[in-house]
Amino acid sequence: MFCSMAAWDEGLDDAQLAAVDHGTSPLVVVAGAGTGKTRTLTARVARLLERGVDPERILLLTFTRRAAEDMLARAATLIGRPELARRLWGGTFHRVAYQVIRDFCEVLGLAPTFSVLDPADAGDAMDLLRDDAGLAGSAERLPRTATLVDLYSRCVNTNRTVAEVAALDFPWCQPQVAEIVKLFRAFVARKRSRGQLDYDDLLVYFRAALLDETVGPQLAGRWDYVLVDEYQDVNSLQAEIVAGLCPGGRGLTVVGDDAQAVYGFRGADPAQLSRLAASYPDVTVVVLEHNFRSVQRVLDLANLARPAAGPGLPAIRLRAQRGGGARPTLDRCYDASSEARAVARRILEHHEEGMRLADQAILVRAAHHSDLVELELTARRIPYRKYGGLRYVDAAHLKDFVAGARLVDNPTDDVAWMRLLRLHPGVGPSRARQLLELLPPRRPSGAEDWPEVVAAAPPPARAALSATLPGLLDARSAASAKAKAEAVLALLRPLVAAHYASGSARLSDLDRLVAAAGTSEDLASWVSAITLDPPVSCADLAGRPRLDEDYVVVSTVHAAKGLEWRAVHLVHLVDGAFPADMALRSGEGLAEERRLFYVALTRARDELHLYSPQRLPHHRRGGDDRHTLVQASRFLDEAVLGQVASHDEPSVGRDSLSVGSTGRPATGGSRPVAEAALDLDALWR
DNA sequence: TGGTCGCCAATTTTT
DNA sequence: TTGGCGACCA
Numbered sequence: 001m002f003c004s005m006a007a008w009d010e011g012l013d014d015a016q017l018a019a020v021d022h023g024t025s026p027l028v029v030v031a032g033a034g035t036g037k038t039r040t041l042t043a044r045v046a047r048l049l050e051r052g053v054d055p056e057r058i059l060l061l062t063f064t065r066r067a068a069e070d071m072l073a074r075a076a077t078l079i080g081r082p083e084l085a086r087r088l089w090g091g092t093f094h095r096v097a098y099q100v101i102r103d104f105c106e107v108l109g110l111a112p113t114f115s116v117l118d119p120a121d122a123g124d125a126m127d128l129l130r131d132d133a134g135l136a137g138s139a140e141r142l143p144r145t146a147t148l149v150d151l152y153s154r155c156v157n158t159n160r161t162v163a164e165v166a167a168l169d170f171p172w173c174q175p176q177v178a179e180i181v182k183l184f185r186a187f188v189a190r191k192r193s194r195g196q197l198d199y200d201d202l203l204v205y206f207r208a209a210l211l212d213e214t215v216g217p218q219l220a221g222r223w224d225y226v227l228v229d230e231y232q233d234v235n236s237l238q239a240e241i242v243a244g245l246c247p248g249g250r251g252l253t254v255v256g257d258d259a260q261a262v263y264g265f266r267g268a269d270p271a272q273l274s275r276l277a278a279s280y281p282d283v284t285v286v287v288l289e290h291n292f293r294s295v296q297r298v299l300d301l302a303n304l305a306r307p308a309a310g311p312g313l314p315a316i317r318l319r320a321q322r323g324g325g326a327r328p329t330l331d332r333c334y335d336a337s338s339e340a341r342a343v344a345r346r347i348l349e350h351h352e353e354g355m356r357l358a359d360q361a362i363l364v365r366a367a368h369h370s371d372l373v374e375l376e377l378t379a380r381r382i383p384y385r386k387y388g389g390l391r392y393v394d395a396a397h398l399k400d401f402v403a404g405a406r407l408v409d410n411p412t413d414d415v416a417w418m419r420l421l422r423l424h425p426g427v428g429p430s431r432a433r434q435l436l437e438l439l440p441p442r443r444p445s446g447a448e449d450w451p452e453v454v455a456a457a458p459p460p461a462r463a464a465l466s467a468t469l470p471g472l473l474d475a476r477s478a479a480s481a482k483a484k485a486e487a488v489l490a491l492l493r494p495l496v497a498a499h500y501a502s503g504s505a506r507l508s509d510l511d512r513l514v515a516a517a518g519t520s521e522d523l524a525s526w527v528s529a530i531t532l533d534p535p536v537s538c539a540d541l542a543g544r545p546r547l548d549e550d551y552v553v554v555s556t557v558h559a560a561k562g563l564e565w566r567a568v569h570l571v572h573l574v575d576g577a578f579p580a581d582m583a584l585r586s587g588e589g590l591a592e593e594r595r596l597f598y599v600a601l602t603r604a605r606d607e608l609h610l611y612s613p614q615r616l617p618h619h620r621r622g623g624d625d626r627h628t629l630v631q632a633s634r635f636l637d638e639a640v641l642g643q644v645a646s647h648d649e650p651s652v653g654r655d656s657l658s659v660g661s662t663g664r665p666a667t668g669g670s671r672p673v674a675e676a677a678l679d680l681d682a683l684w685r
Numbered sequence: 686t687g688g689t690c691g692c693c694a695a696t697t698t699t700t
Numbered sequence: 701t702t703g704g705c706g707a708c709c710a
Binding site for chain 2: 118263264369431
């Protein structure tokens with residue numbers, strides 16, 4: 001290179017540069033949507049590296065693994081040292097927690113073979129307990145398992161008691177608080193005794209390690225710089241972890257926007273951002289409000305939707321670097337089918353004007369709101385991919401594999417045993433429970449106990465079952481991750497083939513999964529990684545999509561956070577759908593819906609199209625769907641309507657689209673210093 | 686009679 | 701895919 005290369009930070013504005021060049025005192029960056037938040041965070045990491053900071057002493061916490069990887073890779077590339085990316089620390093809170101717990105498991109009183117339970121597994125564990133003796137006495141039935149898991153999680157993540165959380169967020173559970181408390185106690189004890197950590201436990205143990213007198217400083221001392229993205233979405237447990245990582249706020253950078261806090265249902269509290277800004281005397285607050293993404297016409301609408309700033313936080317008014325642009329549109333459609341047709345029509349119009357399909361997205365509040373749109377896209381042969389909603393890993397056979405792999409390391413994992421046992425013919429939930437009594441930790445269950453287990457099983461299961469334990473022992477003695485994964489697959493193959501109607505398709509899926517697992521260094525950490533960050537689709541396992549593929553993205557607004565498209569189509573703007581009726585009960589819920597609306601609007605760069613069906617099918621028992629007139633979305637108020645070009649769809653009927661009718665594990669051993677911090681008993685009151 | 690298996694309906698948002 | 705409800709088997 002003979003002339004001076006352009007500096008990599010050229011094009012950053014003054015506010016962004018202030019954040020990038022900031023020293024070690026605590027820094028809060030309040031960044032409106034589209035103001036180059038990711039770019040700023042990336043540049044700050046690059047600047048630190050350029051200054052010679054050891055990459056291993058920089059930690060970046062984000063809400064998705066992909067976000068962390070992308071940012072770190074970019075930062076290292078910016079300064080021309082791509083090889084440094086691998087040495088930077090980064091990931092989700094949960095992933096980093098897993099790593100820390102592996103490193104400090106002895107001190108935390110955990111065997112290194114602990115397993116990670118996803119929320120569905122946690123529900124299974126809860127199910128194992130809910131009708132145990134002692135709990136069965138209550139006259140009323142306990143709430144649904146999923147509700148219980150949510151309630152539990154909310155208590156742990158927000159440091160509140162069951163009674164408090166039930167009163168506020170789950171009023172229908174209040175009469176049973178006493179039984180629920182009992183259940184939660186048993187749930188914790190059961191997990192502890194079997195070496196199982198659910199998502200919440202990962203954070204609890206992370207916090208415990210930080211609070212420990214000796215380990216805490218050691219752990220906090222690992223990193224000189226901690227950068228946290230999307231801080232408005234942390235809950236109080238995560239906020240405590242951040243505080244523990246950066247005593248006095250030294251080296252701490254957080255980036256966030258209180259108007260984009262949309263994870264209240266997960267215990268996040270948008271007030272954390274303003275609380276943090278107030279909690280350090282030497283804090284610097286940098287405000288980013290120059291929007292580099294959208295045209296001003298889109299931002300005019302977004303500014304109307306944006307809620308007032310939280311206490312102590314600056315009011316933000318987004319200003320576009322790109323003037324003018326097209327006025328957003330609002331289509332009042334006859335019903336959801338006519339909405340679907342309107343969306344497809346406009347997507348094709350943009351496509352004919354030269355916009356790639358991949359530059360357009362259809363955003364929905366709830367995954368099923370796109371059902372009719374997807375039908376219409378399929379009918380018109382418009383390729384699309386859907387994000388959010390059902391996860392690929394929820395496919396039963398993949399969970400079967402993960403369960404098998406977990407048992408290789410942790411034979412006391414009863415949830416995994418349940419799953420594996422139920423694959424055997426003639427074994428249902430209750431038989432599996434009986435067999436569980438004969439398995440670890442109740443019994444050692446080495447090879448010598450196995451004939452007893454087989455004998456206790458119903459006859460149809462015996463043949464298959466007699467191969468299962470030897471299969472697991474094979475897997476345990478295998479040397480490499482690859483060999484282990486293959487041994488697990490070998491033991492699953494006949495079970496999966498016989499148990500599922502589409503057995504062979506599932507088996508070829510598993511082949512792909514096992515190939516991926518085989519490339520890891522250590523099967524246990526691969527399994528926990530996939531538990532914490534499940535692939536969104538089958539294609540994820542095959543690598544990134546090919547560049548020449550062109551498809552429209554269909555996504556929930558939540559999954560669309562942080563992303564952008566040239567054209568955004570936002571559908572189902574109707575009270576009950578968006579805002580969701582589940583949220584309309586409380587004022588806080590409605591406020592969160594409004595923030596979600598703001599997030600949706602600000603994904604659009606050039607074109608923003610809103611659609612509002614005027615009638616929705618009203619589901620009745622007995623089958624026939626009646627269309628009832630619905631209330632327009634309260635987001636479409638006078639002010640908003642003043643900013644959009646409205647179209648009334650002609651009331652074509654329901655003709656063209658056919659819609660169908662219509663504790664500690666036994667192996668612990670060493671010094672459990674952090675026990676007090678792991679004690680959740682105070683919450684079970 | 687208890688438990689498994691088959692059929693039908695429904696599901697906010699996600700680490 | 702799970703959950704609820706009814707049918708059928710030991």
